[in-house]
Amino acid sequence: MATLELIATTTFGLEAVVKQEVANLGYEIISVENGKVVFKGDELAICRANIWLRSAERVRLKIGEFKATSFEELFEQTKALPWADWIPEEAEFPVEGKSVKSKLFSVPDCQAIVKKAVVESLKKNYKTEWFNETGPKFKIEVALLKDIATITIDTTGPGLHKRGYRPLISEAPLKETMAAAMIQLSRWKPDRTLIDPFCGSGTIPIEAALIGKNIAPGINRTFASEEWPRVKKDIWMKARKEAHDLANYEQEVRIIGTDIDERMIKIARKNAYEAMVDTDIHFQTMSFKELQSKKHYGYIICNPPYGERIGESAELEQLYRDMGQVFRSLDTWSYYILTSYEQFEQAFGKKADKNRKLYNGNIKTFFYQFFGPRPPHRKDLEHEAPN
Known part of the structure; x- marks a missing residue:
């Protein structure tokens, strides 16, 4: 070749x-x-x-x-x-x-x-x-x-963010490609609990499940170049076989997605089913203010409402203040938050360890990264199923 x-x-x-x-x-x-x-x-x-x-x-x-x-x-x-x-x-x-x-x-x-x-x-x-x-x-x-x-x-056709599992989306969806990048930037591993308390249509939890189980994101879709004579059918078959062989379908992951909107939780469950990771994610209708966990050294990765979606500045600042109080109660956890609000750290009440400028569509956003402590030993990670 x-x-x-x-x-x-x-x-x-x-x-x-x-x-x-x-x-x-x-x-x-x-x-x-x-x-x-x-x-x-x-x-x-x-x-x-x-x-x-x-x-x-x-x-x-x-x-x-x-x-x-x-x-x-x-x-x-x-x-x-x-x-x-x-x-x-x-x-x-x-x-x-x-x-x-x-x-x-x-x-x-x-x-x-x-x-x-x-x-x-x-x-x-x-x-x-x-x-x-x-x-x-x-x-x-x-x-x-x-x-x-x-x-x-x-060579692609419809963009790579179109995995094929999300026919139902929220009003302000996060692209699958951005969600996957957020997870990879966080360096989350499947032996840690991951929670998205603003999960919407479930994109972050679903992408985390795919990453944790090493399932290729394009394994169940087609591409423009599959019809090209130069890229032979047997080459595509070889690539797809490799993807299936490398997927670790038996890998256990501990992923939770919550949202205050019951309608969105139903959509998230449907999307997870389409992605064939519905048994790997626990979805629940719940306000982020109720967030708590007995587990340690977990990850919160989320895309909460921000200026373009919520409207009133005072309401937005109160949301972020409440998030700061709730998240800091999980004192061994790391949290990663995407928002376009430039005064986020002030409202949240803590300066991020790292901040990265990203574009969510045409919106300039900031990926605020707060690093929790390292687990002293792997045995200190709790391995019970999410509840």
Whole structure:
């Protein structure tokens, strides 16, 4: 198989998380830039990256990169790329684009030029004047940054956050990819109890269960590149078999999700069932103010209501003050909280040990991390089932 250049795109702030995920898959990192991790791989890497990456948005195949300050340069250099190596004669190949700080700033014009160049290249290879575009989809992107054009094809299809288990969502859902990143940043392990007291549709508990049991997030969904002739069916079968073989379905996890909204708890249970981890998570309708546990050295990881969702500032500050009092009563626990409220620490009543800026969609948020004490010995961790 050929050596390819692949790009795992990501939400700003999660590049280091995705870099580690790619490295864990055994692939060589070429570069880490804003919103993307570039790495080397082969056709199998396309399959494995899509199936295994938890915090990336999608996986793109890099076809070429060059400087383009005129439409003629963009056309000729795009046309010279090896399109027929990937795109079959019957394929559908729409073009999308973006341009930042570049002379070629008209995105619709750039898209049209790239489309024309690809058509001309394929005409020469397939000896035809017309393409019906009724076959598998190859979504091409032309991304211009400071006059450098990067041409890629999306291998993923619907974003990697669409695991397939969450047809029912809350009004302000947390993306699965962000939830997975929060868990990985916390360094939670399955021998510790994890509680999300604002669980909503259950995304954080479900992603934790998948991580704790080493279940690949894309194991039960399909991807655009599964229809590509170049990425053979047996390669996909190999990648999926590996994912099933590596899953530790017998691993016990202690995960609890609570929410004051009974309707959301019902949705969370349904989503956990769809993800096939419903027996691993205890969901309960409950206010966070009732939170207590006899266990020690646990983790709270949550995405509580914040400005965009709750409205009144005074109500928000009171919520965070109450959270501070409740969480600090679990004095051996660690807690990790995502919010857009910049005065969170003041209201919460404690300065975070670490704070990381992340983007939840288009909302700038802060991931406040409060580290609890280390357990003196593993035997000090309680192993009874959640109650």
